[in-house]
Amino acid sequence: MNRVYKALTIAGSDSGGGAGIQADLKTFQMLEVYGISAITAVTAQNTLGVHGIYDIPLAGIEQQLEAVIGDIGVDAAKTGMLSQPEVIELVAHQAVKHGLRQLVVDPVMIAKGGASLLAQSAQEALRTRLLPLAAVVTPNIPEAEVITGMSISTLGEMKEAAVRIVEQFGAGAAVVKGGHSSGEPTDVLYDGKEFHLLTAERYETRHTHGTGCTFSAVITAELAKGRTLLDAVHTAKQFITLAIRHELGIGAGHGPTNHWAYWREQQSSPDKLKEQR
Numbered sequence: 001m002n003r004v005y006k007a008l009t010i011a012g013s014d015s016g017g018g019a020g021i022q023a024d025l026k027t028f029q030m031l032e033v034y035g036i037s038a039i040t041a042v043t044a045q046n047t048l049g050v051h052g053i054y055d056i057p058l059a060g061i062e063q064q065l066e067a068v069i070g071d072i073g074v075d076a077a078k079t080g081m082l083s084q085p086e087v088i089e090l091v092a093h094q095a096v097k098h099g100l101r102q103l104v105v106d107p108v109m110i111a112k113g114g115a116s117l118l119a120q121s122a123q124e125a126l127r128t129r130l131l132p133l134a135a136v137v138t139p140n141i142p143e144a145e146v147i148t149g150m151s152i153s154t155l156g157e158m159k160e161a162a163v164r165i166v167e168q169f170g171a172g173a174a175v176v177k178g179g180h181s182s183g184e185p186t187d188v189l190y191d192g193k194e195f196h197l198l199t200a201e202r203y204e205t206r207h208t209h210g211t212g213c214t215f216s217a218v219i220t221a222e223l224a225k226g227r228t229l230l231d232a233v234h235t236a237k238q239f240i241t242l243a244i245r246h247e248l249g250i251g252a253g254h255g256p257t258n259h260w261a262y263w264r265e266q267q268s269s270p271d272k273l274k275e276q277r
Contacts, residue, residue, distance in 0.1 A: 005075050005221075005224045006033065006073055007033045007035055007076050007217075007220045008036050008068065009024035009028075009036075009077070009080065010082070011079065013039050016047060016251070016256070019080075019212075020210070021037050023213040024037070024080065024220075025037065027239070028217060028221050030260065030262060031218065038064035038065045040087055041053055043081075047250065047255045053083070062090060075224035075225075077220065079105050079130065088122055092133060102135050103135050106216035107137065107147060108143075123146060131165065132169065138175045139174070144158070147169070148165065148168075158188045166190055174190050176188045177212070184199050191230070196233070198233065198237045203247075205244060207244070207254065210257055214257055215240045218240070219232045219235075242258070243262065
């Protein structure tokens with residue numbers, strides 16, 4: 001029997017299915033990785049916005065983590081919505097206790113509709129407790145600005161922010177995503193030694209809900225399979241670009257991306273994906 005690779009997502013639940021736990025598990029499945037989860041909060045949301053947030057008690061989060069890690073095991077893990085400092089402290093403790101070295105930190109702060117998903121008091125805990133444990137951190141530009149305290153509007157400033165996240169806050173690597181910049185979206189990967197720039201075509205659409213969750217989930221799944229970080233980020237860039245390009249058109253607001261698109265492209269044109277790297 002072939003080995004089954006396992007990825008863990010520690011995040012909030014999105015009842016609309018476009019982001020959070022639901023997006024992560026869909027992504028893992030599309031990349032042939034078995035997904036397990038620990039839910040940190042339940043949200044009532046759809047494409048029009050977040051209508052309610054209900055935090056899971058700390059004991060419940062801890063029991064979920066102990067249950068799945070102890071029995072099933074984890075090859076790589078990712079974090080998403082960790083809204084309170086106590087949750088971040090708990091997750092950091094569990095990551096150290098269970099040796100979760102392939103940890104992808106997606107610093108979820110604001111939903112597409114504008115709702116805050118990270119308490120102000122949790123920002124310092126994110127910087128000091130979680131980032132030093134991360135193999136890679138995947139902020140968009142607004143999130144990178146909050147983490148570093150700097151204003152980011154140029155490619156050079158994106159590079160500087162990535163360096164700060166690694167050298168000042170102790171992360172293994174950082175990907176500052178360029179979706180909020182003008183022009184073609186260029187992501188900056190700094191691996192602690194050198195920069196890698198990943199650029200893709202921009203598609204004008206409102207259906208981009210869950211892009212950050214999905215992008216980081218791809219990296220997690222690929223790391224779980226033993227891929228290098230650079231290969232994992234390349235795959236994430238291809239996956240999310242196709243997910244945006246082949247939009248589903250669901251909902252009246254910020255609709256979800258298409259989690260089938262990469263798999264379908266892989267089935268029909270596998271050589272084309274390889275050539276694009």
